[in-house]
Amino acid sequence: MLSYAIFTLTICGIYALLALSLNLIWGGVGLVNLGLAGFFAVGAYASAIATGAGAPVLIGWASALVVGAVVGLVVTFATLRLRDDYLAIVTLGFAEVIRLIALNERWLTKGSDGISGIKAPLKAELGLEGFNLFYLALVSVIVLAVYALLRRLDASPYGRAMKAIREDQQLAAFAGKDVLRFKWQAFALSAAIAALAGALYGHFQSYVSPDHFQPLITIYIFLAVTAGGVGRPSGAVLGAYAVVIFLEGTRFATEWLPGLQPVQVAAMREILVGLALILVLHLRPEGLLPERIPKAPPRHSAKS
Amino acid sequence: MIILQALINGVMAGTLIAVPAIGFTAIFAVLRFPNFAVASYATIGAFAAWWANTTLGLAVIPALLIAFLIAGLVGVVAEETALRGLRGAGALAVAIASIALNLVLENIVRFFFGNDMRGYDLPLMRDLRFSELRIGPQQLQSLALALAIMAAMFLFLAYTRFGKAMRAVADNPDLARLKGIDPARIAIVTVFLGAGLSGAGGVLIGLDTSIDPLTGYRVLLAVFAAAVLGGLGSIPGAVVGALALGLAEELALIVAPATYRTAVGFVAILVMLTFRPRGILGERAT
Numbered sequence: 001m002l003s004y005a006i007f008t009l010t011i012c013g014i015y016a017l018l019a020l021s022l023n024l025i026w027g028g029v030g031l032v033n034l035g036l037a038g039f040f041a042v043g044a045y046a047s048a049i050a051t052g053a054g055a056p057v058l059i060g061w062a063s064a065l066v067v068g069a070v071v072g073l074v075v076t077f078a079t080l081r082l083r084d085d086y087l088a089i090v091t092l093g094f095a096e097v098i099r100l101i102a103l104n105e106r107w108l109t110k111g112s113d114g115i116s117g118i119k120a121p122l123k124a125e126l127g128l129e130g131f132n133l134f135y136l137a138l139v140s141v142i143v144l145a146v147y148a149l150l151r152r153l154d155a156s157p158y159g160r161a162m163k164a165i166r167e168d169q170q171l172a173a174f175a176g177k178d179v180l181r182f183k184w185q186a187f188a189l190s191a192a193i194a195a196l197a198g199a200l201y202g203h204f205q206s207y208v209s210p211d212h213f214q215p216l217i218t219i220y221i222f223l224a225v226t227a228g229g230v231g232r233p234s235g236a237v238l239g240a241y242a243v244v245i246f247l248e249g250t251r252f253a254t255e256w257l258p259g260l261q262p263v264q265v266a267a268m269r270e271i272l273v274g275l276a277l278i279l280v281l282h283l284r285p286e287g288l289l290p291e292r293i294p295k296a297p298p299r300h301s302a303k304s
Numbered sequence: 305m306i307i308l309q310a311l312i313n314g315v316m317a318g319t320l321i322a323v324p325a326i327g328f329t330a331i332f333a334v335l336r337f338p339n340f341a342v343a344s345y346a347t348i349g350a351f352a353a354w355w356a357n358t359t360l361g362l363a364v365i366p367a368l369l370i371a372f373l374i375a376g377l378v379g380v381v382a383e384e385t386a387l388r389g390l391r392g393a394g395a396l397a398v399a400i401a402s403i404a405l406n407l408v409l410e411n412i413v414r415f416f417f418g419n420d421m422r423g424y425d426l427p428l429m430r431d432l433r434f435s436e437l438r439i440g441p442q443q444l445q446s447l448a449l450a451l452a453i454m455a456a457m458f459l460f461l462a463y464t465r466f467g468k469a470m471r472a473v474a475d476n477p478d479l480a481r482l483k484g485i486d487p488a489r490i491a492i493v494t495v496f497l498g499a500g501l502s503g504a505g506g507v508l509i510g511l512d513t514s515i516d517p518l519t520g521y522r523v524l525l526a527v528f529a530a531a532v533l534g535g536l537g538s539i540p541g542a543v544v545g546a547l548a549l550g551l552a553e554e555l556a557l558i559v560a561p562a563t564y565r566t567a568v569g570f571v572a573i574l575v576m577l578t579f580r581p582r583g584i585l586g587e588r589a590t
Contacts, residue, residue: 032396034403078577085338085536086577088399089528092340093570096525104563219407222400267415274408278386281401285393 006132010204012244013139017197018217019224019236020146024190027231027291028159029183030166032088035075036194036221038095041102041213043068043195044202048115049108051203057121061199068195069188076187080180095215102210114209118202135204142200143237146193150233162186163231216270220247223277229287238288246276305436310554316443318530318550319450320512321523324505325530325542326457331498333474333537335491337395341382341402342502342527344409346520349375349503350510351413358425364511367424368449371507372500379499380492382409388491406521414517421514446508453504454543457497461539466493474537502527522566526553529569533576535586544584548572 018036025031033039046067047060055063075094079087102109109115123131153159164172165179173179202208220243228239250272254265280287324346331339353371356362362370386405390398429441461467472480473490481487505527506520530549534541553568560568576583 030396032400078574078581082577082581085395085399086532086581088396089338089532090570090573090577093525093528093573097567097570100564100567104561216407219403222403226400261418263418264415267411270411271408271415274404274406274411277404278401278408281393281397281404282389285397 003129003132006136008244008248010132010136010139012241013136013143014197014201014204015221015224015244016143016237016240017146017200018194018221019228019240020143020150020233021190021193021197022221022225023228023230023233023236024150024153024193025186026225027236028162028166028190029186030169031080031084031183031187033091033187033190033194034088034218035091035093035095035098037213037215037217038091038098039068039072039191039194040198040201040217041095041098041208041210042071043198044208044212045102045109045115045198046195047199048118048202048208051119052115057119057203060119060203061196064195064199065192068198069192071195072188072191073184075191076184080183080187092215095213095218099210099213102213109210112210114207114211115202116207118206118208120203120206139200139204142196146196147233147237154233158182216273219273219277223273223280225287226277226285227280227287229289229291231291232287232289235287235289235291242288247273306558307555309437310558311551312437312439314551314554315547316439316447316550317553318547319447320505320508321526321530321550322543322546323450323453323508324502324520324523325527325534325546326454326539327498327501327505328527329531329534329537329539329542330470330494330501332531333539334470334494335391335398337398337402338528338536339387339402339498340399340524341379341387341406341409342498343520343524344406344413345375345379345499345502346506346509346523347410347413347515347517348378348506348520349500350506350515350519351417352503353507354422354424354510354515358422361425364424364426364445365449368504368507371503375503375506376496376500378409379502380496383495383499384492410517410521417517419516421516423514424511426511440512442511446511450508453501457501457539460497466490470494525566525569529573532573533583535583538583538585538587541583541585548584 018040022033022036025033043064047064050063051057051060075090076087079090103112120131122134126134161172161177162182164175165177165182169179221240224239224243225236226239227242228237229235247269250269254260254268257265260268324342328339328342331342349371352374353367356367356370357364382405387398387401390401426442431438431440461471469480469485469490470493472483472485473487477487502520509523510519526549530546531542532545533548534543534545549569549572552572553565556568557565
């Protein structure tokens with residue numbers, strides 16, 4: 001039971017990073033990334049491949065950050081000048097293509113077998129239980145650090161400019177903000193965070209395969225950010241924990257239903273996730289922790 | 305010969321994709337959001353026709369009509385309950401809700417039918433051969449049906465009151481309202497047609513192979529690619545885009561492994577958006 005709680009809390013932390021990643025661009029510059037699962041996968045594979053080739057784990061994580069950011073730039077290159085729905089379509093396609101590459105480029109990813117034996121840092125020294133506790137602490141600290149960073153960003157002039165772009169990009173451009181630059185910077189940073197989450201996940205499981213990166217994960221994270229509150233990093237983190245607990249709850253609840261096939265139980269859980277997202281969008285679109293819009297500072301209007 | 309066969313296959317595949325692509329782009333033209341739930345409408349159509357075909361013993365054409373009606377009705381009910389209330393919150397909110405809706409509908413199908421592959425009950429026929437070229441009679445029938453559906457759609461848009469009103473709303477919603485066209489009614493008609501066409505497309509695609517709850521999701525990217533290539537919101541564009549995509553996929557498969565078929569659509573979208581974002585026949589994209 002304790003190890004189950006530790007495992008679940010670690011997954012919570014990894015989902016919290018994904019939620020922070022989505023919140024950065026969605027709550028920041030008003031873009032959506034329907035390919036989060038793809039960036040998650042890119043990070044997991046980048047770090048697994050780098051450390052498999054002999055790099056230390058920290059270098060693996062750093063390479064996940066860099067590869068994630070670069071891939072993010074490539075994906076958004078064609079679409080950032082266009083209406084936002086184009087980016088939604090392109091990112092969805094991106095996640096599918098990443099899955100195809102992971103399945104088919106066996107020389108790089110070992111195909112559907114997946115990469116196993118990914119280095120688990122300090123596992124030999126700490127033993128299994130010690131490692132799990134250590135990893136939970138590590139993931140939690142990283143979540144806190146990213147959260148603190150994004151909160152600072154939110155409060156900075158840079159963050160305010162991002163939100164101005166979200167609200168009205170023409171007005172922001174008119175006020176002299178380089179809209180395109182803010183968008184690609186935010187997207188690259190967001191992609192890097194999602195990739196880092198993937199790297200942390202891979203080294204925690206010691207195993208990655210294309211099956212780990214279903215598009216469903218992206219929907220979980222959208223539910224997390226919407227439920228927590230778009231535009232507020234603390235909302236994203238809270239939402240991620242709530243969603244993982246909700247998912248685990250549906251697992252127990254559906255096990256209670258008698259006479260259902262396993263595939264029906266799985267279908268029920270996904271129906272609940274979809275319904276929850278639709279309901280939150282309708283009933284509480286601002287989420288549990290609504291965004292706080294700071295009042296404009298009082299201005300001495302020039303009366304002349 | 306290989307190239308000629310690829311061209312034939314490309315036109316065939318493109319014509320089939322054109323049907324759901326028209327549905328998707330029509331919804332986009334009138335409601336201005338990308339509706340991801342068209343994947344589940346295609347799946348629901350495919351299963352409705354399968355049920356009509358194997359349980360009621362109906363032939364392909366009546367089964368296709370039933371699929372169109374059921375997918376259209378499901379689309380209208382889903383739109384009115386799950387999406388309509390969000391229109392005020394912006395296109396992205398509705399698009400995200402449509403993804404959640406897609407997940408719900410796909411899993412309702414999965415709940416009742418499971419993940420097994422199912423095939424239609426069709427008479428077996430031998431492939432037609434012209435020297436070295438092969439064409440399946442079933443494919444020819446699907447091709448003819450797809451063309452008939454498209455012709456009906458174009459006649460509807462060109463000559464009926466609802467069709468003209470749909471084009472008016474797509475063109476300029478404010479002006480259309482000024483002319484006394486009720487946008488809510490046009491939205492319902494559009495969603496019925498768009499979801500129905502997606503359902504019919506799901507059947508046509510399923511006739512060729514087999515169906516399962518992911519039938520629609522698997523072609524979603526191709527549907528998007530067709531619509532974006534032709535110009536989002538342009539119905540003739542969706543047809544042109546679907547044919548271009550079908551040809552591009554088949555020609556790419558001469559040099560690339562077949563497993564990368566879906567990736568062709570993605571690359572096509574990226575290339576088109578980089579060089580001509582409004583698509584072949586679209587108006588604007590910013």
